[in-house]
Amino acid sequence: xxxxxxxxxxxEGYIIRCSDCGRIQLCFGIAAVALKxxxxxxxxxxxxxxxxxxxxxxxxxxxxxxxxxxxQLMILCLSWQExxxxxxxxxxxxxxxxxxxxxxxx
Ligand SMILES: [Zn+2]
Numbered sequence: 386x387x388x389x390x391x392x393x394x395x396x397e398g399y400i401i402r403c404s405d406c407g408r409i410q411l412c413f414g415i416a417a418v419a420l421k422x423x424x425x426x427x428x429x430x431x432x433x434x435x436x437x438x439x440x441x442x443x444x445x446x447x448x449x450x451x452x453x454x455x456x457q458l459m460i461l462c463l464s465w466q467e468x469x470x471x472x473x474x475x476x477x478x479x480x481x482x483x484x485x486x487x488x489x490x491x
Contacts, residue, residue, distance in 0.1 A: 390485065393477035397470040400425075400478040404485070413471055416461065424456050429475045436472045439465065 387403040394400075398413035409420045411428075420428070431453050442451055446465040453461045453468070463471065 392481040393474045395470065395474055398474055400474060413474065414467060418455055418459065428455060429479060432468065432472045432475055435468055439468065
C-alpha cells in the first residue's frame, strides 16, 4: 500500500511521492506522469537550465516554444509562464525532499 507524501502543490500542478516504494507522480497542466527519482532530478536540471538560458522566450510568455524532456518517450512543450511555474513546483519539491531526508536521518 502506497504511503503518499506531497512534495509540492500549486495552482498549476502537484508532485507526490510514495515514501514506501519511492514512486513519484508529477501532475502539471494536462500531463500526469510517473517518474523515478533520477528522472525527477534530471527534469529539475533541464527546467532550471531552461529558465536560466531561455529568458528570450519571456518576450512571448504565452507561446509554447520551450521543450523540456520528461523521459525517453515524453517531452513537455511549455510556454515561458508554464516553464516558470514548473520550475517553482520542482524547487518546492526539491526543498521538501531535503526536509524528508533530514527527518529520516533523525
Ligand atoms: Zn508505493
